[in-house]
Amino acid sequence: MLRFPRTTAAVAVLLTVAACNSSDKAATSATAIPDVQIPELSLTTLQEVTKELSSDAYEGRAPGTPGEEKTVAYIIKKYEEAGLKPGNNGKWTQDVPLVEITAKNATPLTFTGGKTPVTAQYAKDYVAFSYRVQPKTAVKDSDVVFVGYGINAPEKGWNDYAGLDVKGKTVVVLVNDPDWQTKEAKGEFNGRAMTYYGRWSYKYEEAARQGAAAVLIVHDTEPAAYGWNVVESSNTGTNYLAESKNGGADQTAANGWIQLPKAKELFASAGQDFDKLRADAGKKGFKPVALAGVKASFAFDNQIAKKMSRNVIGVLPGTKRPDEYVLYTGHWDHLGRCTPVAGDDICNGAVDNASGIAGLVALAQAFHKAGAPDRSVVFLAVTAEESGLLGSKFYAENPVFPLAQTVGGVNMDSLNPIGPAKDIVVVGRGKSELDTYLAKIATAEKRTVVDEPTPEKGFYYRSDHFSFAKLGVPMFNFGSGEDLVEGGTEAGKAARADYTKNRYHAPGDEYEAITNWDGMLADLRLYYAAGRMLAMTHAWPNWVEGDEFRAARDKSRPAK
Structure with a gap:
């Protein structure tokens, strides 16, 4: 599910976000957030994985199809090459029982x-x-x-x-x-x-x-x-x-x-x-x-037809606190075969979300190369997001790694295909102490944090982070805004509108239509930093007092 959230506010506002009653008050202080070095991220990997998963051979990556078999096998291969370990008790996958219904x-x-x-x-x-x-x-x-x-x-x-x-x-x-x-x-x-x-x-x-x-x-x-x-x-x-x-x-x-x-x-x-x-x-x-x-x-x-689909789970074990976990998530599925356009009936889903899975692989490579952090890092590629977040919901309700031991995470649903932006849009801004981490990242990357300009579109409830948030796990949900380095907001809005009209959930979302990869790499830098910070700190970020998800977190991790 595409989320291109994007208004304006000062980064300083984020630094005031805190939950003073949390058992981890240090999480709200910028000094408690570790500095991280962002390594070079592989453009080759990003392009290679996106191209492969969005090719016609995968038939749009619908769950329960031959396209799924190819997709899961390919992700496992890339996870192994990236240096990850199987994440489900020696297995790479988690079974997700689905029912396939087609109206005729x-x-x-x-x-x-x-x-x-x-x-x-x-x-x-x-x-x-x-x-x-x-x-x-x-x-x-x-x-x-x-x-x-x-x-x-x-x-x-x-x-x-x-x-x-x-x-x-x-x-x-x-x-x-x-x-x-x-x-x-x-x-x-x-x-x-x-x-x-x-x-x-x-x-x-x-x-x-x-x-x-x-x-x-x-x-x-x-x-x-x-x-x-x-x-x-x-x-x-x-x-x-x-x-x-x-x-x-x-x-x-x-x-x-x-x-x-x-x-x-x-x-x-x-x-x-x-x-x-x-x-x-x-x-x-x-x-x-x-x-x-x-x-x-x-x-x-x-x-x-009853089908067994699969989430794919890789893990990089932590060096000091391996029983504490940071999540990276992205959905591997798309719509499969869909309404034809000019004779093409394959919804390839290059941006949505072959790019996100490519991001998972590129980040796994970077984490492994940089050396495992203190906490374990889980790379979770989930199924059936397009059908109602079913894969992430199943994992959240049947977690391999307990949610009470899951610090937080980053969800990647469609990387930025329109070019580097000066701003970072936060969906659900002000909801959790994760805001302070993003403020530090934005400052280091010389980017401005802004609110989403279209909150009426309900992006917070439309991707896999929601499955974890409603059970208490704070999850980052952010991405590039529309204030492009080249062309500003006018160019950014035009590019977003063009994608939404001509390619989103349509056969036109193909690898060849991606002409600018710099925005994707720029956002991956942010995602790397966010996950690395969480994996190196002792803090346990919480939702702010009064937030709809605070009670679930407090129940799973009661104040000490």
């Missing part, structure tokens, strides 16, 4: 009972899939209810499902949070900064908890943070689920998206003003609105 023979989505029938064509107007492991999904004559943003947040006194029984019904929900249009990152739901309540995955989870038969998210490009092309390519192929004992029986029968114009047509047919209801949904006390008389029907077959 989807019918149009029809809405009857309104002023006029409304029909939505599969892929063009709507997409749908199931988390239930069953051969056929059918939603027939299901009552339709608009539930606003589909949020049930008792701690905020907010419940879009209040007084409503949605069993057997199809709920229509809005993407993002109710206050996403707020310019500042403050408000009921943090304003412009998306919370987990705004993510599509939460919408599905809550609809399932409420007992809905189906849920349809209205796609609107700005609050969704990506166009319909991304929704279509990500949801019309194979989906992967974590294997469960009940086969997904507690999930909705169908999850999906519907295009905004088609949703407006539906509401008009039901005699409702979509724009007015959308505005009402952003206010506390909103009550769900039934689209009276309207019934939804659609169906599709499910091609099901």
Whole structure:
């Protein structure tokens, strides 16, 4: 999952971030952070690994395919060459049980009972899939209810499902949070900064908890943070689920998206003003609105296969405290075969995230060459990120190295392909004591630390660091900004927009499209320094007081 987060603030602000009640107060002091020497990082390795993993021979690296077999074997080979040891009790891999579900023979989505029938064509107007492991999904004559943003947040006194029984019904929900249009990152739901309540995955989870038969998210490009092309390519192929004992029986029968114009047509047919209801949904006390008389029907077959995917784990044992661990993570998977563009149906994922795995290998080489640090360093290449962070979630819930002994880490999801930048963007800035480490790195590298300019896109919840953060492990989530050394912010924004429009989650994300590697190397320097600092200090960075993840860390590492 691509994250190109990127606003401005002084580096000095970071130096004030501290959690004074932590058992490791020294972690908040710049003097407690060790100086590190950044070695030369291999451009050859970065290019070689990215080129190999994004070649057509790997067929887009979908989990459970021959592309996975090639990918895992190649990563193991490169880990061995880099001087790492097998990280799972003598094995290089950790099994991750998945269920592969591919929707086939989807019918149009029809809405009857309104002023006029409304029909939505599969892929063009709507997409749908199931988390239930069953051969056929059918939603027939299901009552339709608009539930606003589909949020049930008792701690905020907010419940879009209040007084409503949605069993057997199809709920229509809005993407993002109710206050996403707020310019500042403050408000009921943090304003412009998306919370987990705004993510599509939460919408599905809550609809399932409420007992809905189906849920349809209205796609609107700005609050969704990506166009319909991304929704279509990500949801019309194979989906992967974590294997469960009940086969997904507690999930909705169908999850999906519907295009905004088609949703407006539906509401008009039901005699409702979509724009007015959308505005009402952003206010506390909103009550769900039934689209009276309207019934939804659609169906599709499910091609099901159980697959064993794998995380790849390499470790460089520490010299003084080998039972304390620093994590480097990156996902090796991509979308496999996807919606064709000019006859090309392979989503190669060169930037997203062959580049991140190449970064793991290059960093492993550099760490080994520099000599093992005091703490052990784990290089974790995870599966099924594109399917909902499944590989990292499985590891975090079944860790080879205990999370209570895991200091923190760095997640690399798409390195910077647009050239060196003057700034560093932090996603989730101010959440943890890791900020002080990054401040020191930025000063040494003569780069400026800035906030993300698009917090409404919810990048913090869209990559593998989130799997560890929610269980208490502080994880770095940062990368280059858009203020390029050559061309400034205008050039940076244009390059980002071009990538997002023409290559992100599309066949165009190929090795040949990467024309500037200097930005990737510049960011790898930052990642090396961050991990090396964590591996050489005695400190245990924590989340700041009041952060949503602080309790989990305090529970796993109680204050002494």
